[in-house]
Amino acid sequence: MESILLPTLEPAAVRVPVAPAVAPPAATATAAGADPIIRVRGVVRDFGAVRAVDGVDLAVKSGELFGLIGHNGAGKSTLFRMMLGLLAPSSGEIEIDGCRSSARAFRDVRRRIGFLPENVVLYDNLSALETLQFFARLKGVPAHACAALLERVGLEACGRRRVREFSKGMRQRLGFAQAMLGDPRLLFLDEPTSGLDPEAIRRFYATLRELRADGVTVVLSSHILAEIQERVDRLAVIARGRVQAIGSVAELRDRADLPIRFEVRVAAAHFAAVRDALGHLPVLSIEARDGHVAVQCRKDAKLAVIAALARLGELIQDISVREPSLEDVFFGISE
C-alpha cells in the first residue's frame, strides 16, 4: 500500500504518473488544460495550537466539477472559508479567478461566486421569496430572478411561507437557490445534499449537470463517497488538513491499488479444486467460507484469476466480483 502514503510526499509528487490505460482522456485533458479558476498554494491555517489546514495545494480548472472528500473535521469547511476570503490563511495564498482572496478587489469576484454553507442557516422570520430577495439585493441581482430560482429547486409553492416552517431539506434547497443567484461562474457547495431526500438529491445533481453544461465551475464537499464518485470530474481526499490524494475516481482507485475480491460459489467438496486452480497465481488470499471461496487479488491478476476459474467449468456455480469501492479507496487513503 505504499502508493497510499501520499501525504508524506511533496505536492508535486501527488500528481503521480497515471496509467494511460485507466485514466479517461477527459481527465488528462483537464489536468493539463486551461488556467485554473481556483489556485491554492501552500495554504496553512492554524486555530490556536490546532492546525486545521496543513499545506494544501489545489488547482481547479474552469468548468470542472470538483469534489472535496473528507471526514468531518478534516479541514474541508476551513478550506472553503479561506477560498471565499472569509478567513485569512496563516500562510500560503489563494487565487480565485486571478484575484487574491485577501485583496480588496475580491468583493467583485464574489459577485460571480455562489456559496452554500454547510448546514445553511437562513432567517426564520423571512419567507422563502424574501430570503432570496434579500440576498439578491446584496448580489445586485434583479428581484424578479428569485421566483424562477425557487422553481428550479422545487420550492415554487412555498415562496410565501416563512423559513421557520421549513424542513432541513427545504432550507437546504432554498440555500442552493440562494447560491445560484446571479448566475455565478463558480459555486462552492459545502455538504450540499445533507438533509435531502433521495428525490431531492437526484434533482440536485440534475441541476448540477445543467450548471456544468453552462460552464459553471463547481466545488462541492461531501463525506458520502458513493454519492459523488460518479458525478465529479476530479476529487481531492482531505484528511488531517492535508490533500492526501487528488485525481479522477479512476486515478485514485488505480493508485490505491486495493485488492479485487471474488466470491466463488462452489459445493464444499470442490473447495480444494478451486484452491489448486488458483495456487500458481499471484493471489493475495484464498479462504473457504460458508458455501463459497473468497479470493483476493491485485488488479493485474484479475484476468488470470477469471480465466483459471473459467477452466473449472461446471464445478463453479457462480462468481461475483467486487471491485474496490471509492469508499475503500477513501478509507485506505485517509486512515
Place this chain on the structure above:
Amino acid sequence: MMLEPGQIAAIAGKEFRDRIRNRWVLAVALVFTAFALVIAYFGAAQQGAVGFASIEVTIASLVSLVIYLIPLIALILGFDAIVGERERGSLDLLLSMPITRLELLLGKYLGLATALALSTVAGFGLVGMMLLTEFDFNALFHYAGFVLTSVLLGMSFLSMAIAVSVFAADRTRASGLAIALWFFFVLVFDLLLLGALVATGGRTGGEILPWLMLANPADVFRVLNVFSLDEVRSLYGLSTVFPEGLAAPWKLALVMVLWIVAPLAVAAHGFER
C-alpha cells in the same frame, strides 16, 4: 476605501423591517408613551401636586426615566447584532456576499438606529402632541430638544452595543457585557464621581469633574437637558460645578456624536480583523 450605499441600505433595510414586523418598534414606542404620560401627570407629585406641572419639571422627570431606560433598550437591541449572526451560523453566508465588513456593520447599526429613533420619536412625540395645549413655544422647543437628545443617547449606547457584539465570543457573554456597561454608565459612574468628590472634600477634582462627566454619554445627556432649563438648573445646583465654556448645547451635542462614532469605529476596526 469605497463604501457602497446600496449594500449598507440592504442590510439596514432588513434590520429595520425585522423590528417593525416583530412589533419591537411598536412595543418600545408604547412603553415610552406610557411612561412619559405617567411622568407628565404625576411627576410633580413629590411637590404635592398632581397633573401637568410645568415643562421644566416634566422634562426633568422624563430625563431621569430616559437615562435608565434608553441605554438599557439600546444595549439589548444591539448586543447580538454580529455575535448573533456568528453564533447562529449565518455570518459566513452574509460575508460571502459582495459586501465589506464595514458595510455590514454600518448597515446593522443604521437599521437598528432607525428602529430605535422611530420608537423614541413616536413614543415621546405622541405625548408631546397630547401636551400640545399646555406648551408654549419655548416649552415645545425644550421638549423637542429632549426628544432629539434622547435619540442621540440611544444612538450612543447602541454604538457601544454593536462594539460588544463584535468583540464578545458568544451571545451569553455579549448580553453580560451589555448589562455590565449599563450598570457602569447608568448606576456606578456617577457614584464614583460623587465618591471621589466627597473623599477629597470637594477641594480637588472640582475643575475636572465636568470633564469627567463627558466620559459618560448618559451624563452628557443629563447635562444637555438640565442646562437648557434655567429653573431646573438652579434646582440641581449644577451651575456651580459646570463651567460656562462647556455648557454650550452644541458642544455637548458634539460630544454625544463622538460617543456614537467612537465605539462604532472601534467595532469596525475589531470586525475587520
